[in-house]
Amino acid sequence: MRNVQVHTALLTILFPLFLFFSNNTMSQNTAPKLLTPLPQDSPVATRAQEGERVRNLRQLPTTKSLQVVEVNPAATNGRELSVWLPGQGNRMATKTGGAQTDENYRTWFGSLDGSDAGTMTIIVRNGEITGSITTPTSAYRIVSLGRGVAALVSVDTRKFPPDEPPQKK
Secondary structure, three states: OHHHHHHHHHHHHHHHHHHHHHHHHHHHHHOOEEEEEOOOOOHHHHHHHHOHHHHHHHHOOOEEEEEEEEEOHHHHHOOEEEEEEOOOEEEEEEEEEEEEEEOOEEEEEEEEOOOOOEEEEEEEEOOEEEEEEEOOOOEEEEEEEEOOEEEEEEEOHHHOOOOOOOOOO
């Protein structure tokens, strides 16, 4: 009888802890992916790379690098999502704000988890995604290329023009 009470007490304590930790782990693994890198040699990526829009983006002085990615607008429907970043892999992001004016237009503001935390601003309009992602060490622009594909542009912020013109003496 005493063993049954001890086992019941242990289950009462341990089972909620198990659920808590397994749900947190599962949410990280099952959060919808906003951006997924496309292999450079995939037909979709090749077609996008050959397009005028990508050529123009590559020629900008602020473009460090560009990766063609598949986008998932439905990922912005939830509170958490996963976003792929070059050299960092998939990062978890948590919604901190945003609005939806109708089924064709919404904004999603969030913060990136982890030691290299950052922020995200995503705009979904008619199924196309644009936005920006900023961390302490990097900045990215998401530029829609249409048909569920976007360019994830790594931005060299040192090449931005000065905020104000130089003072005349």
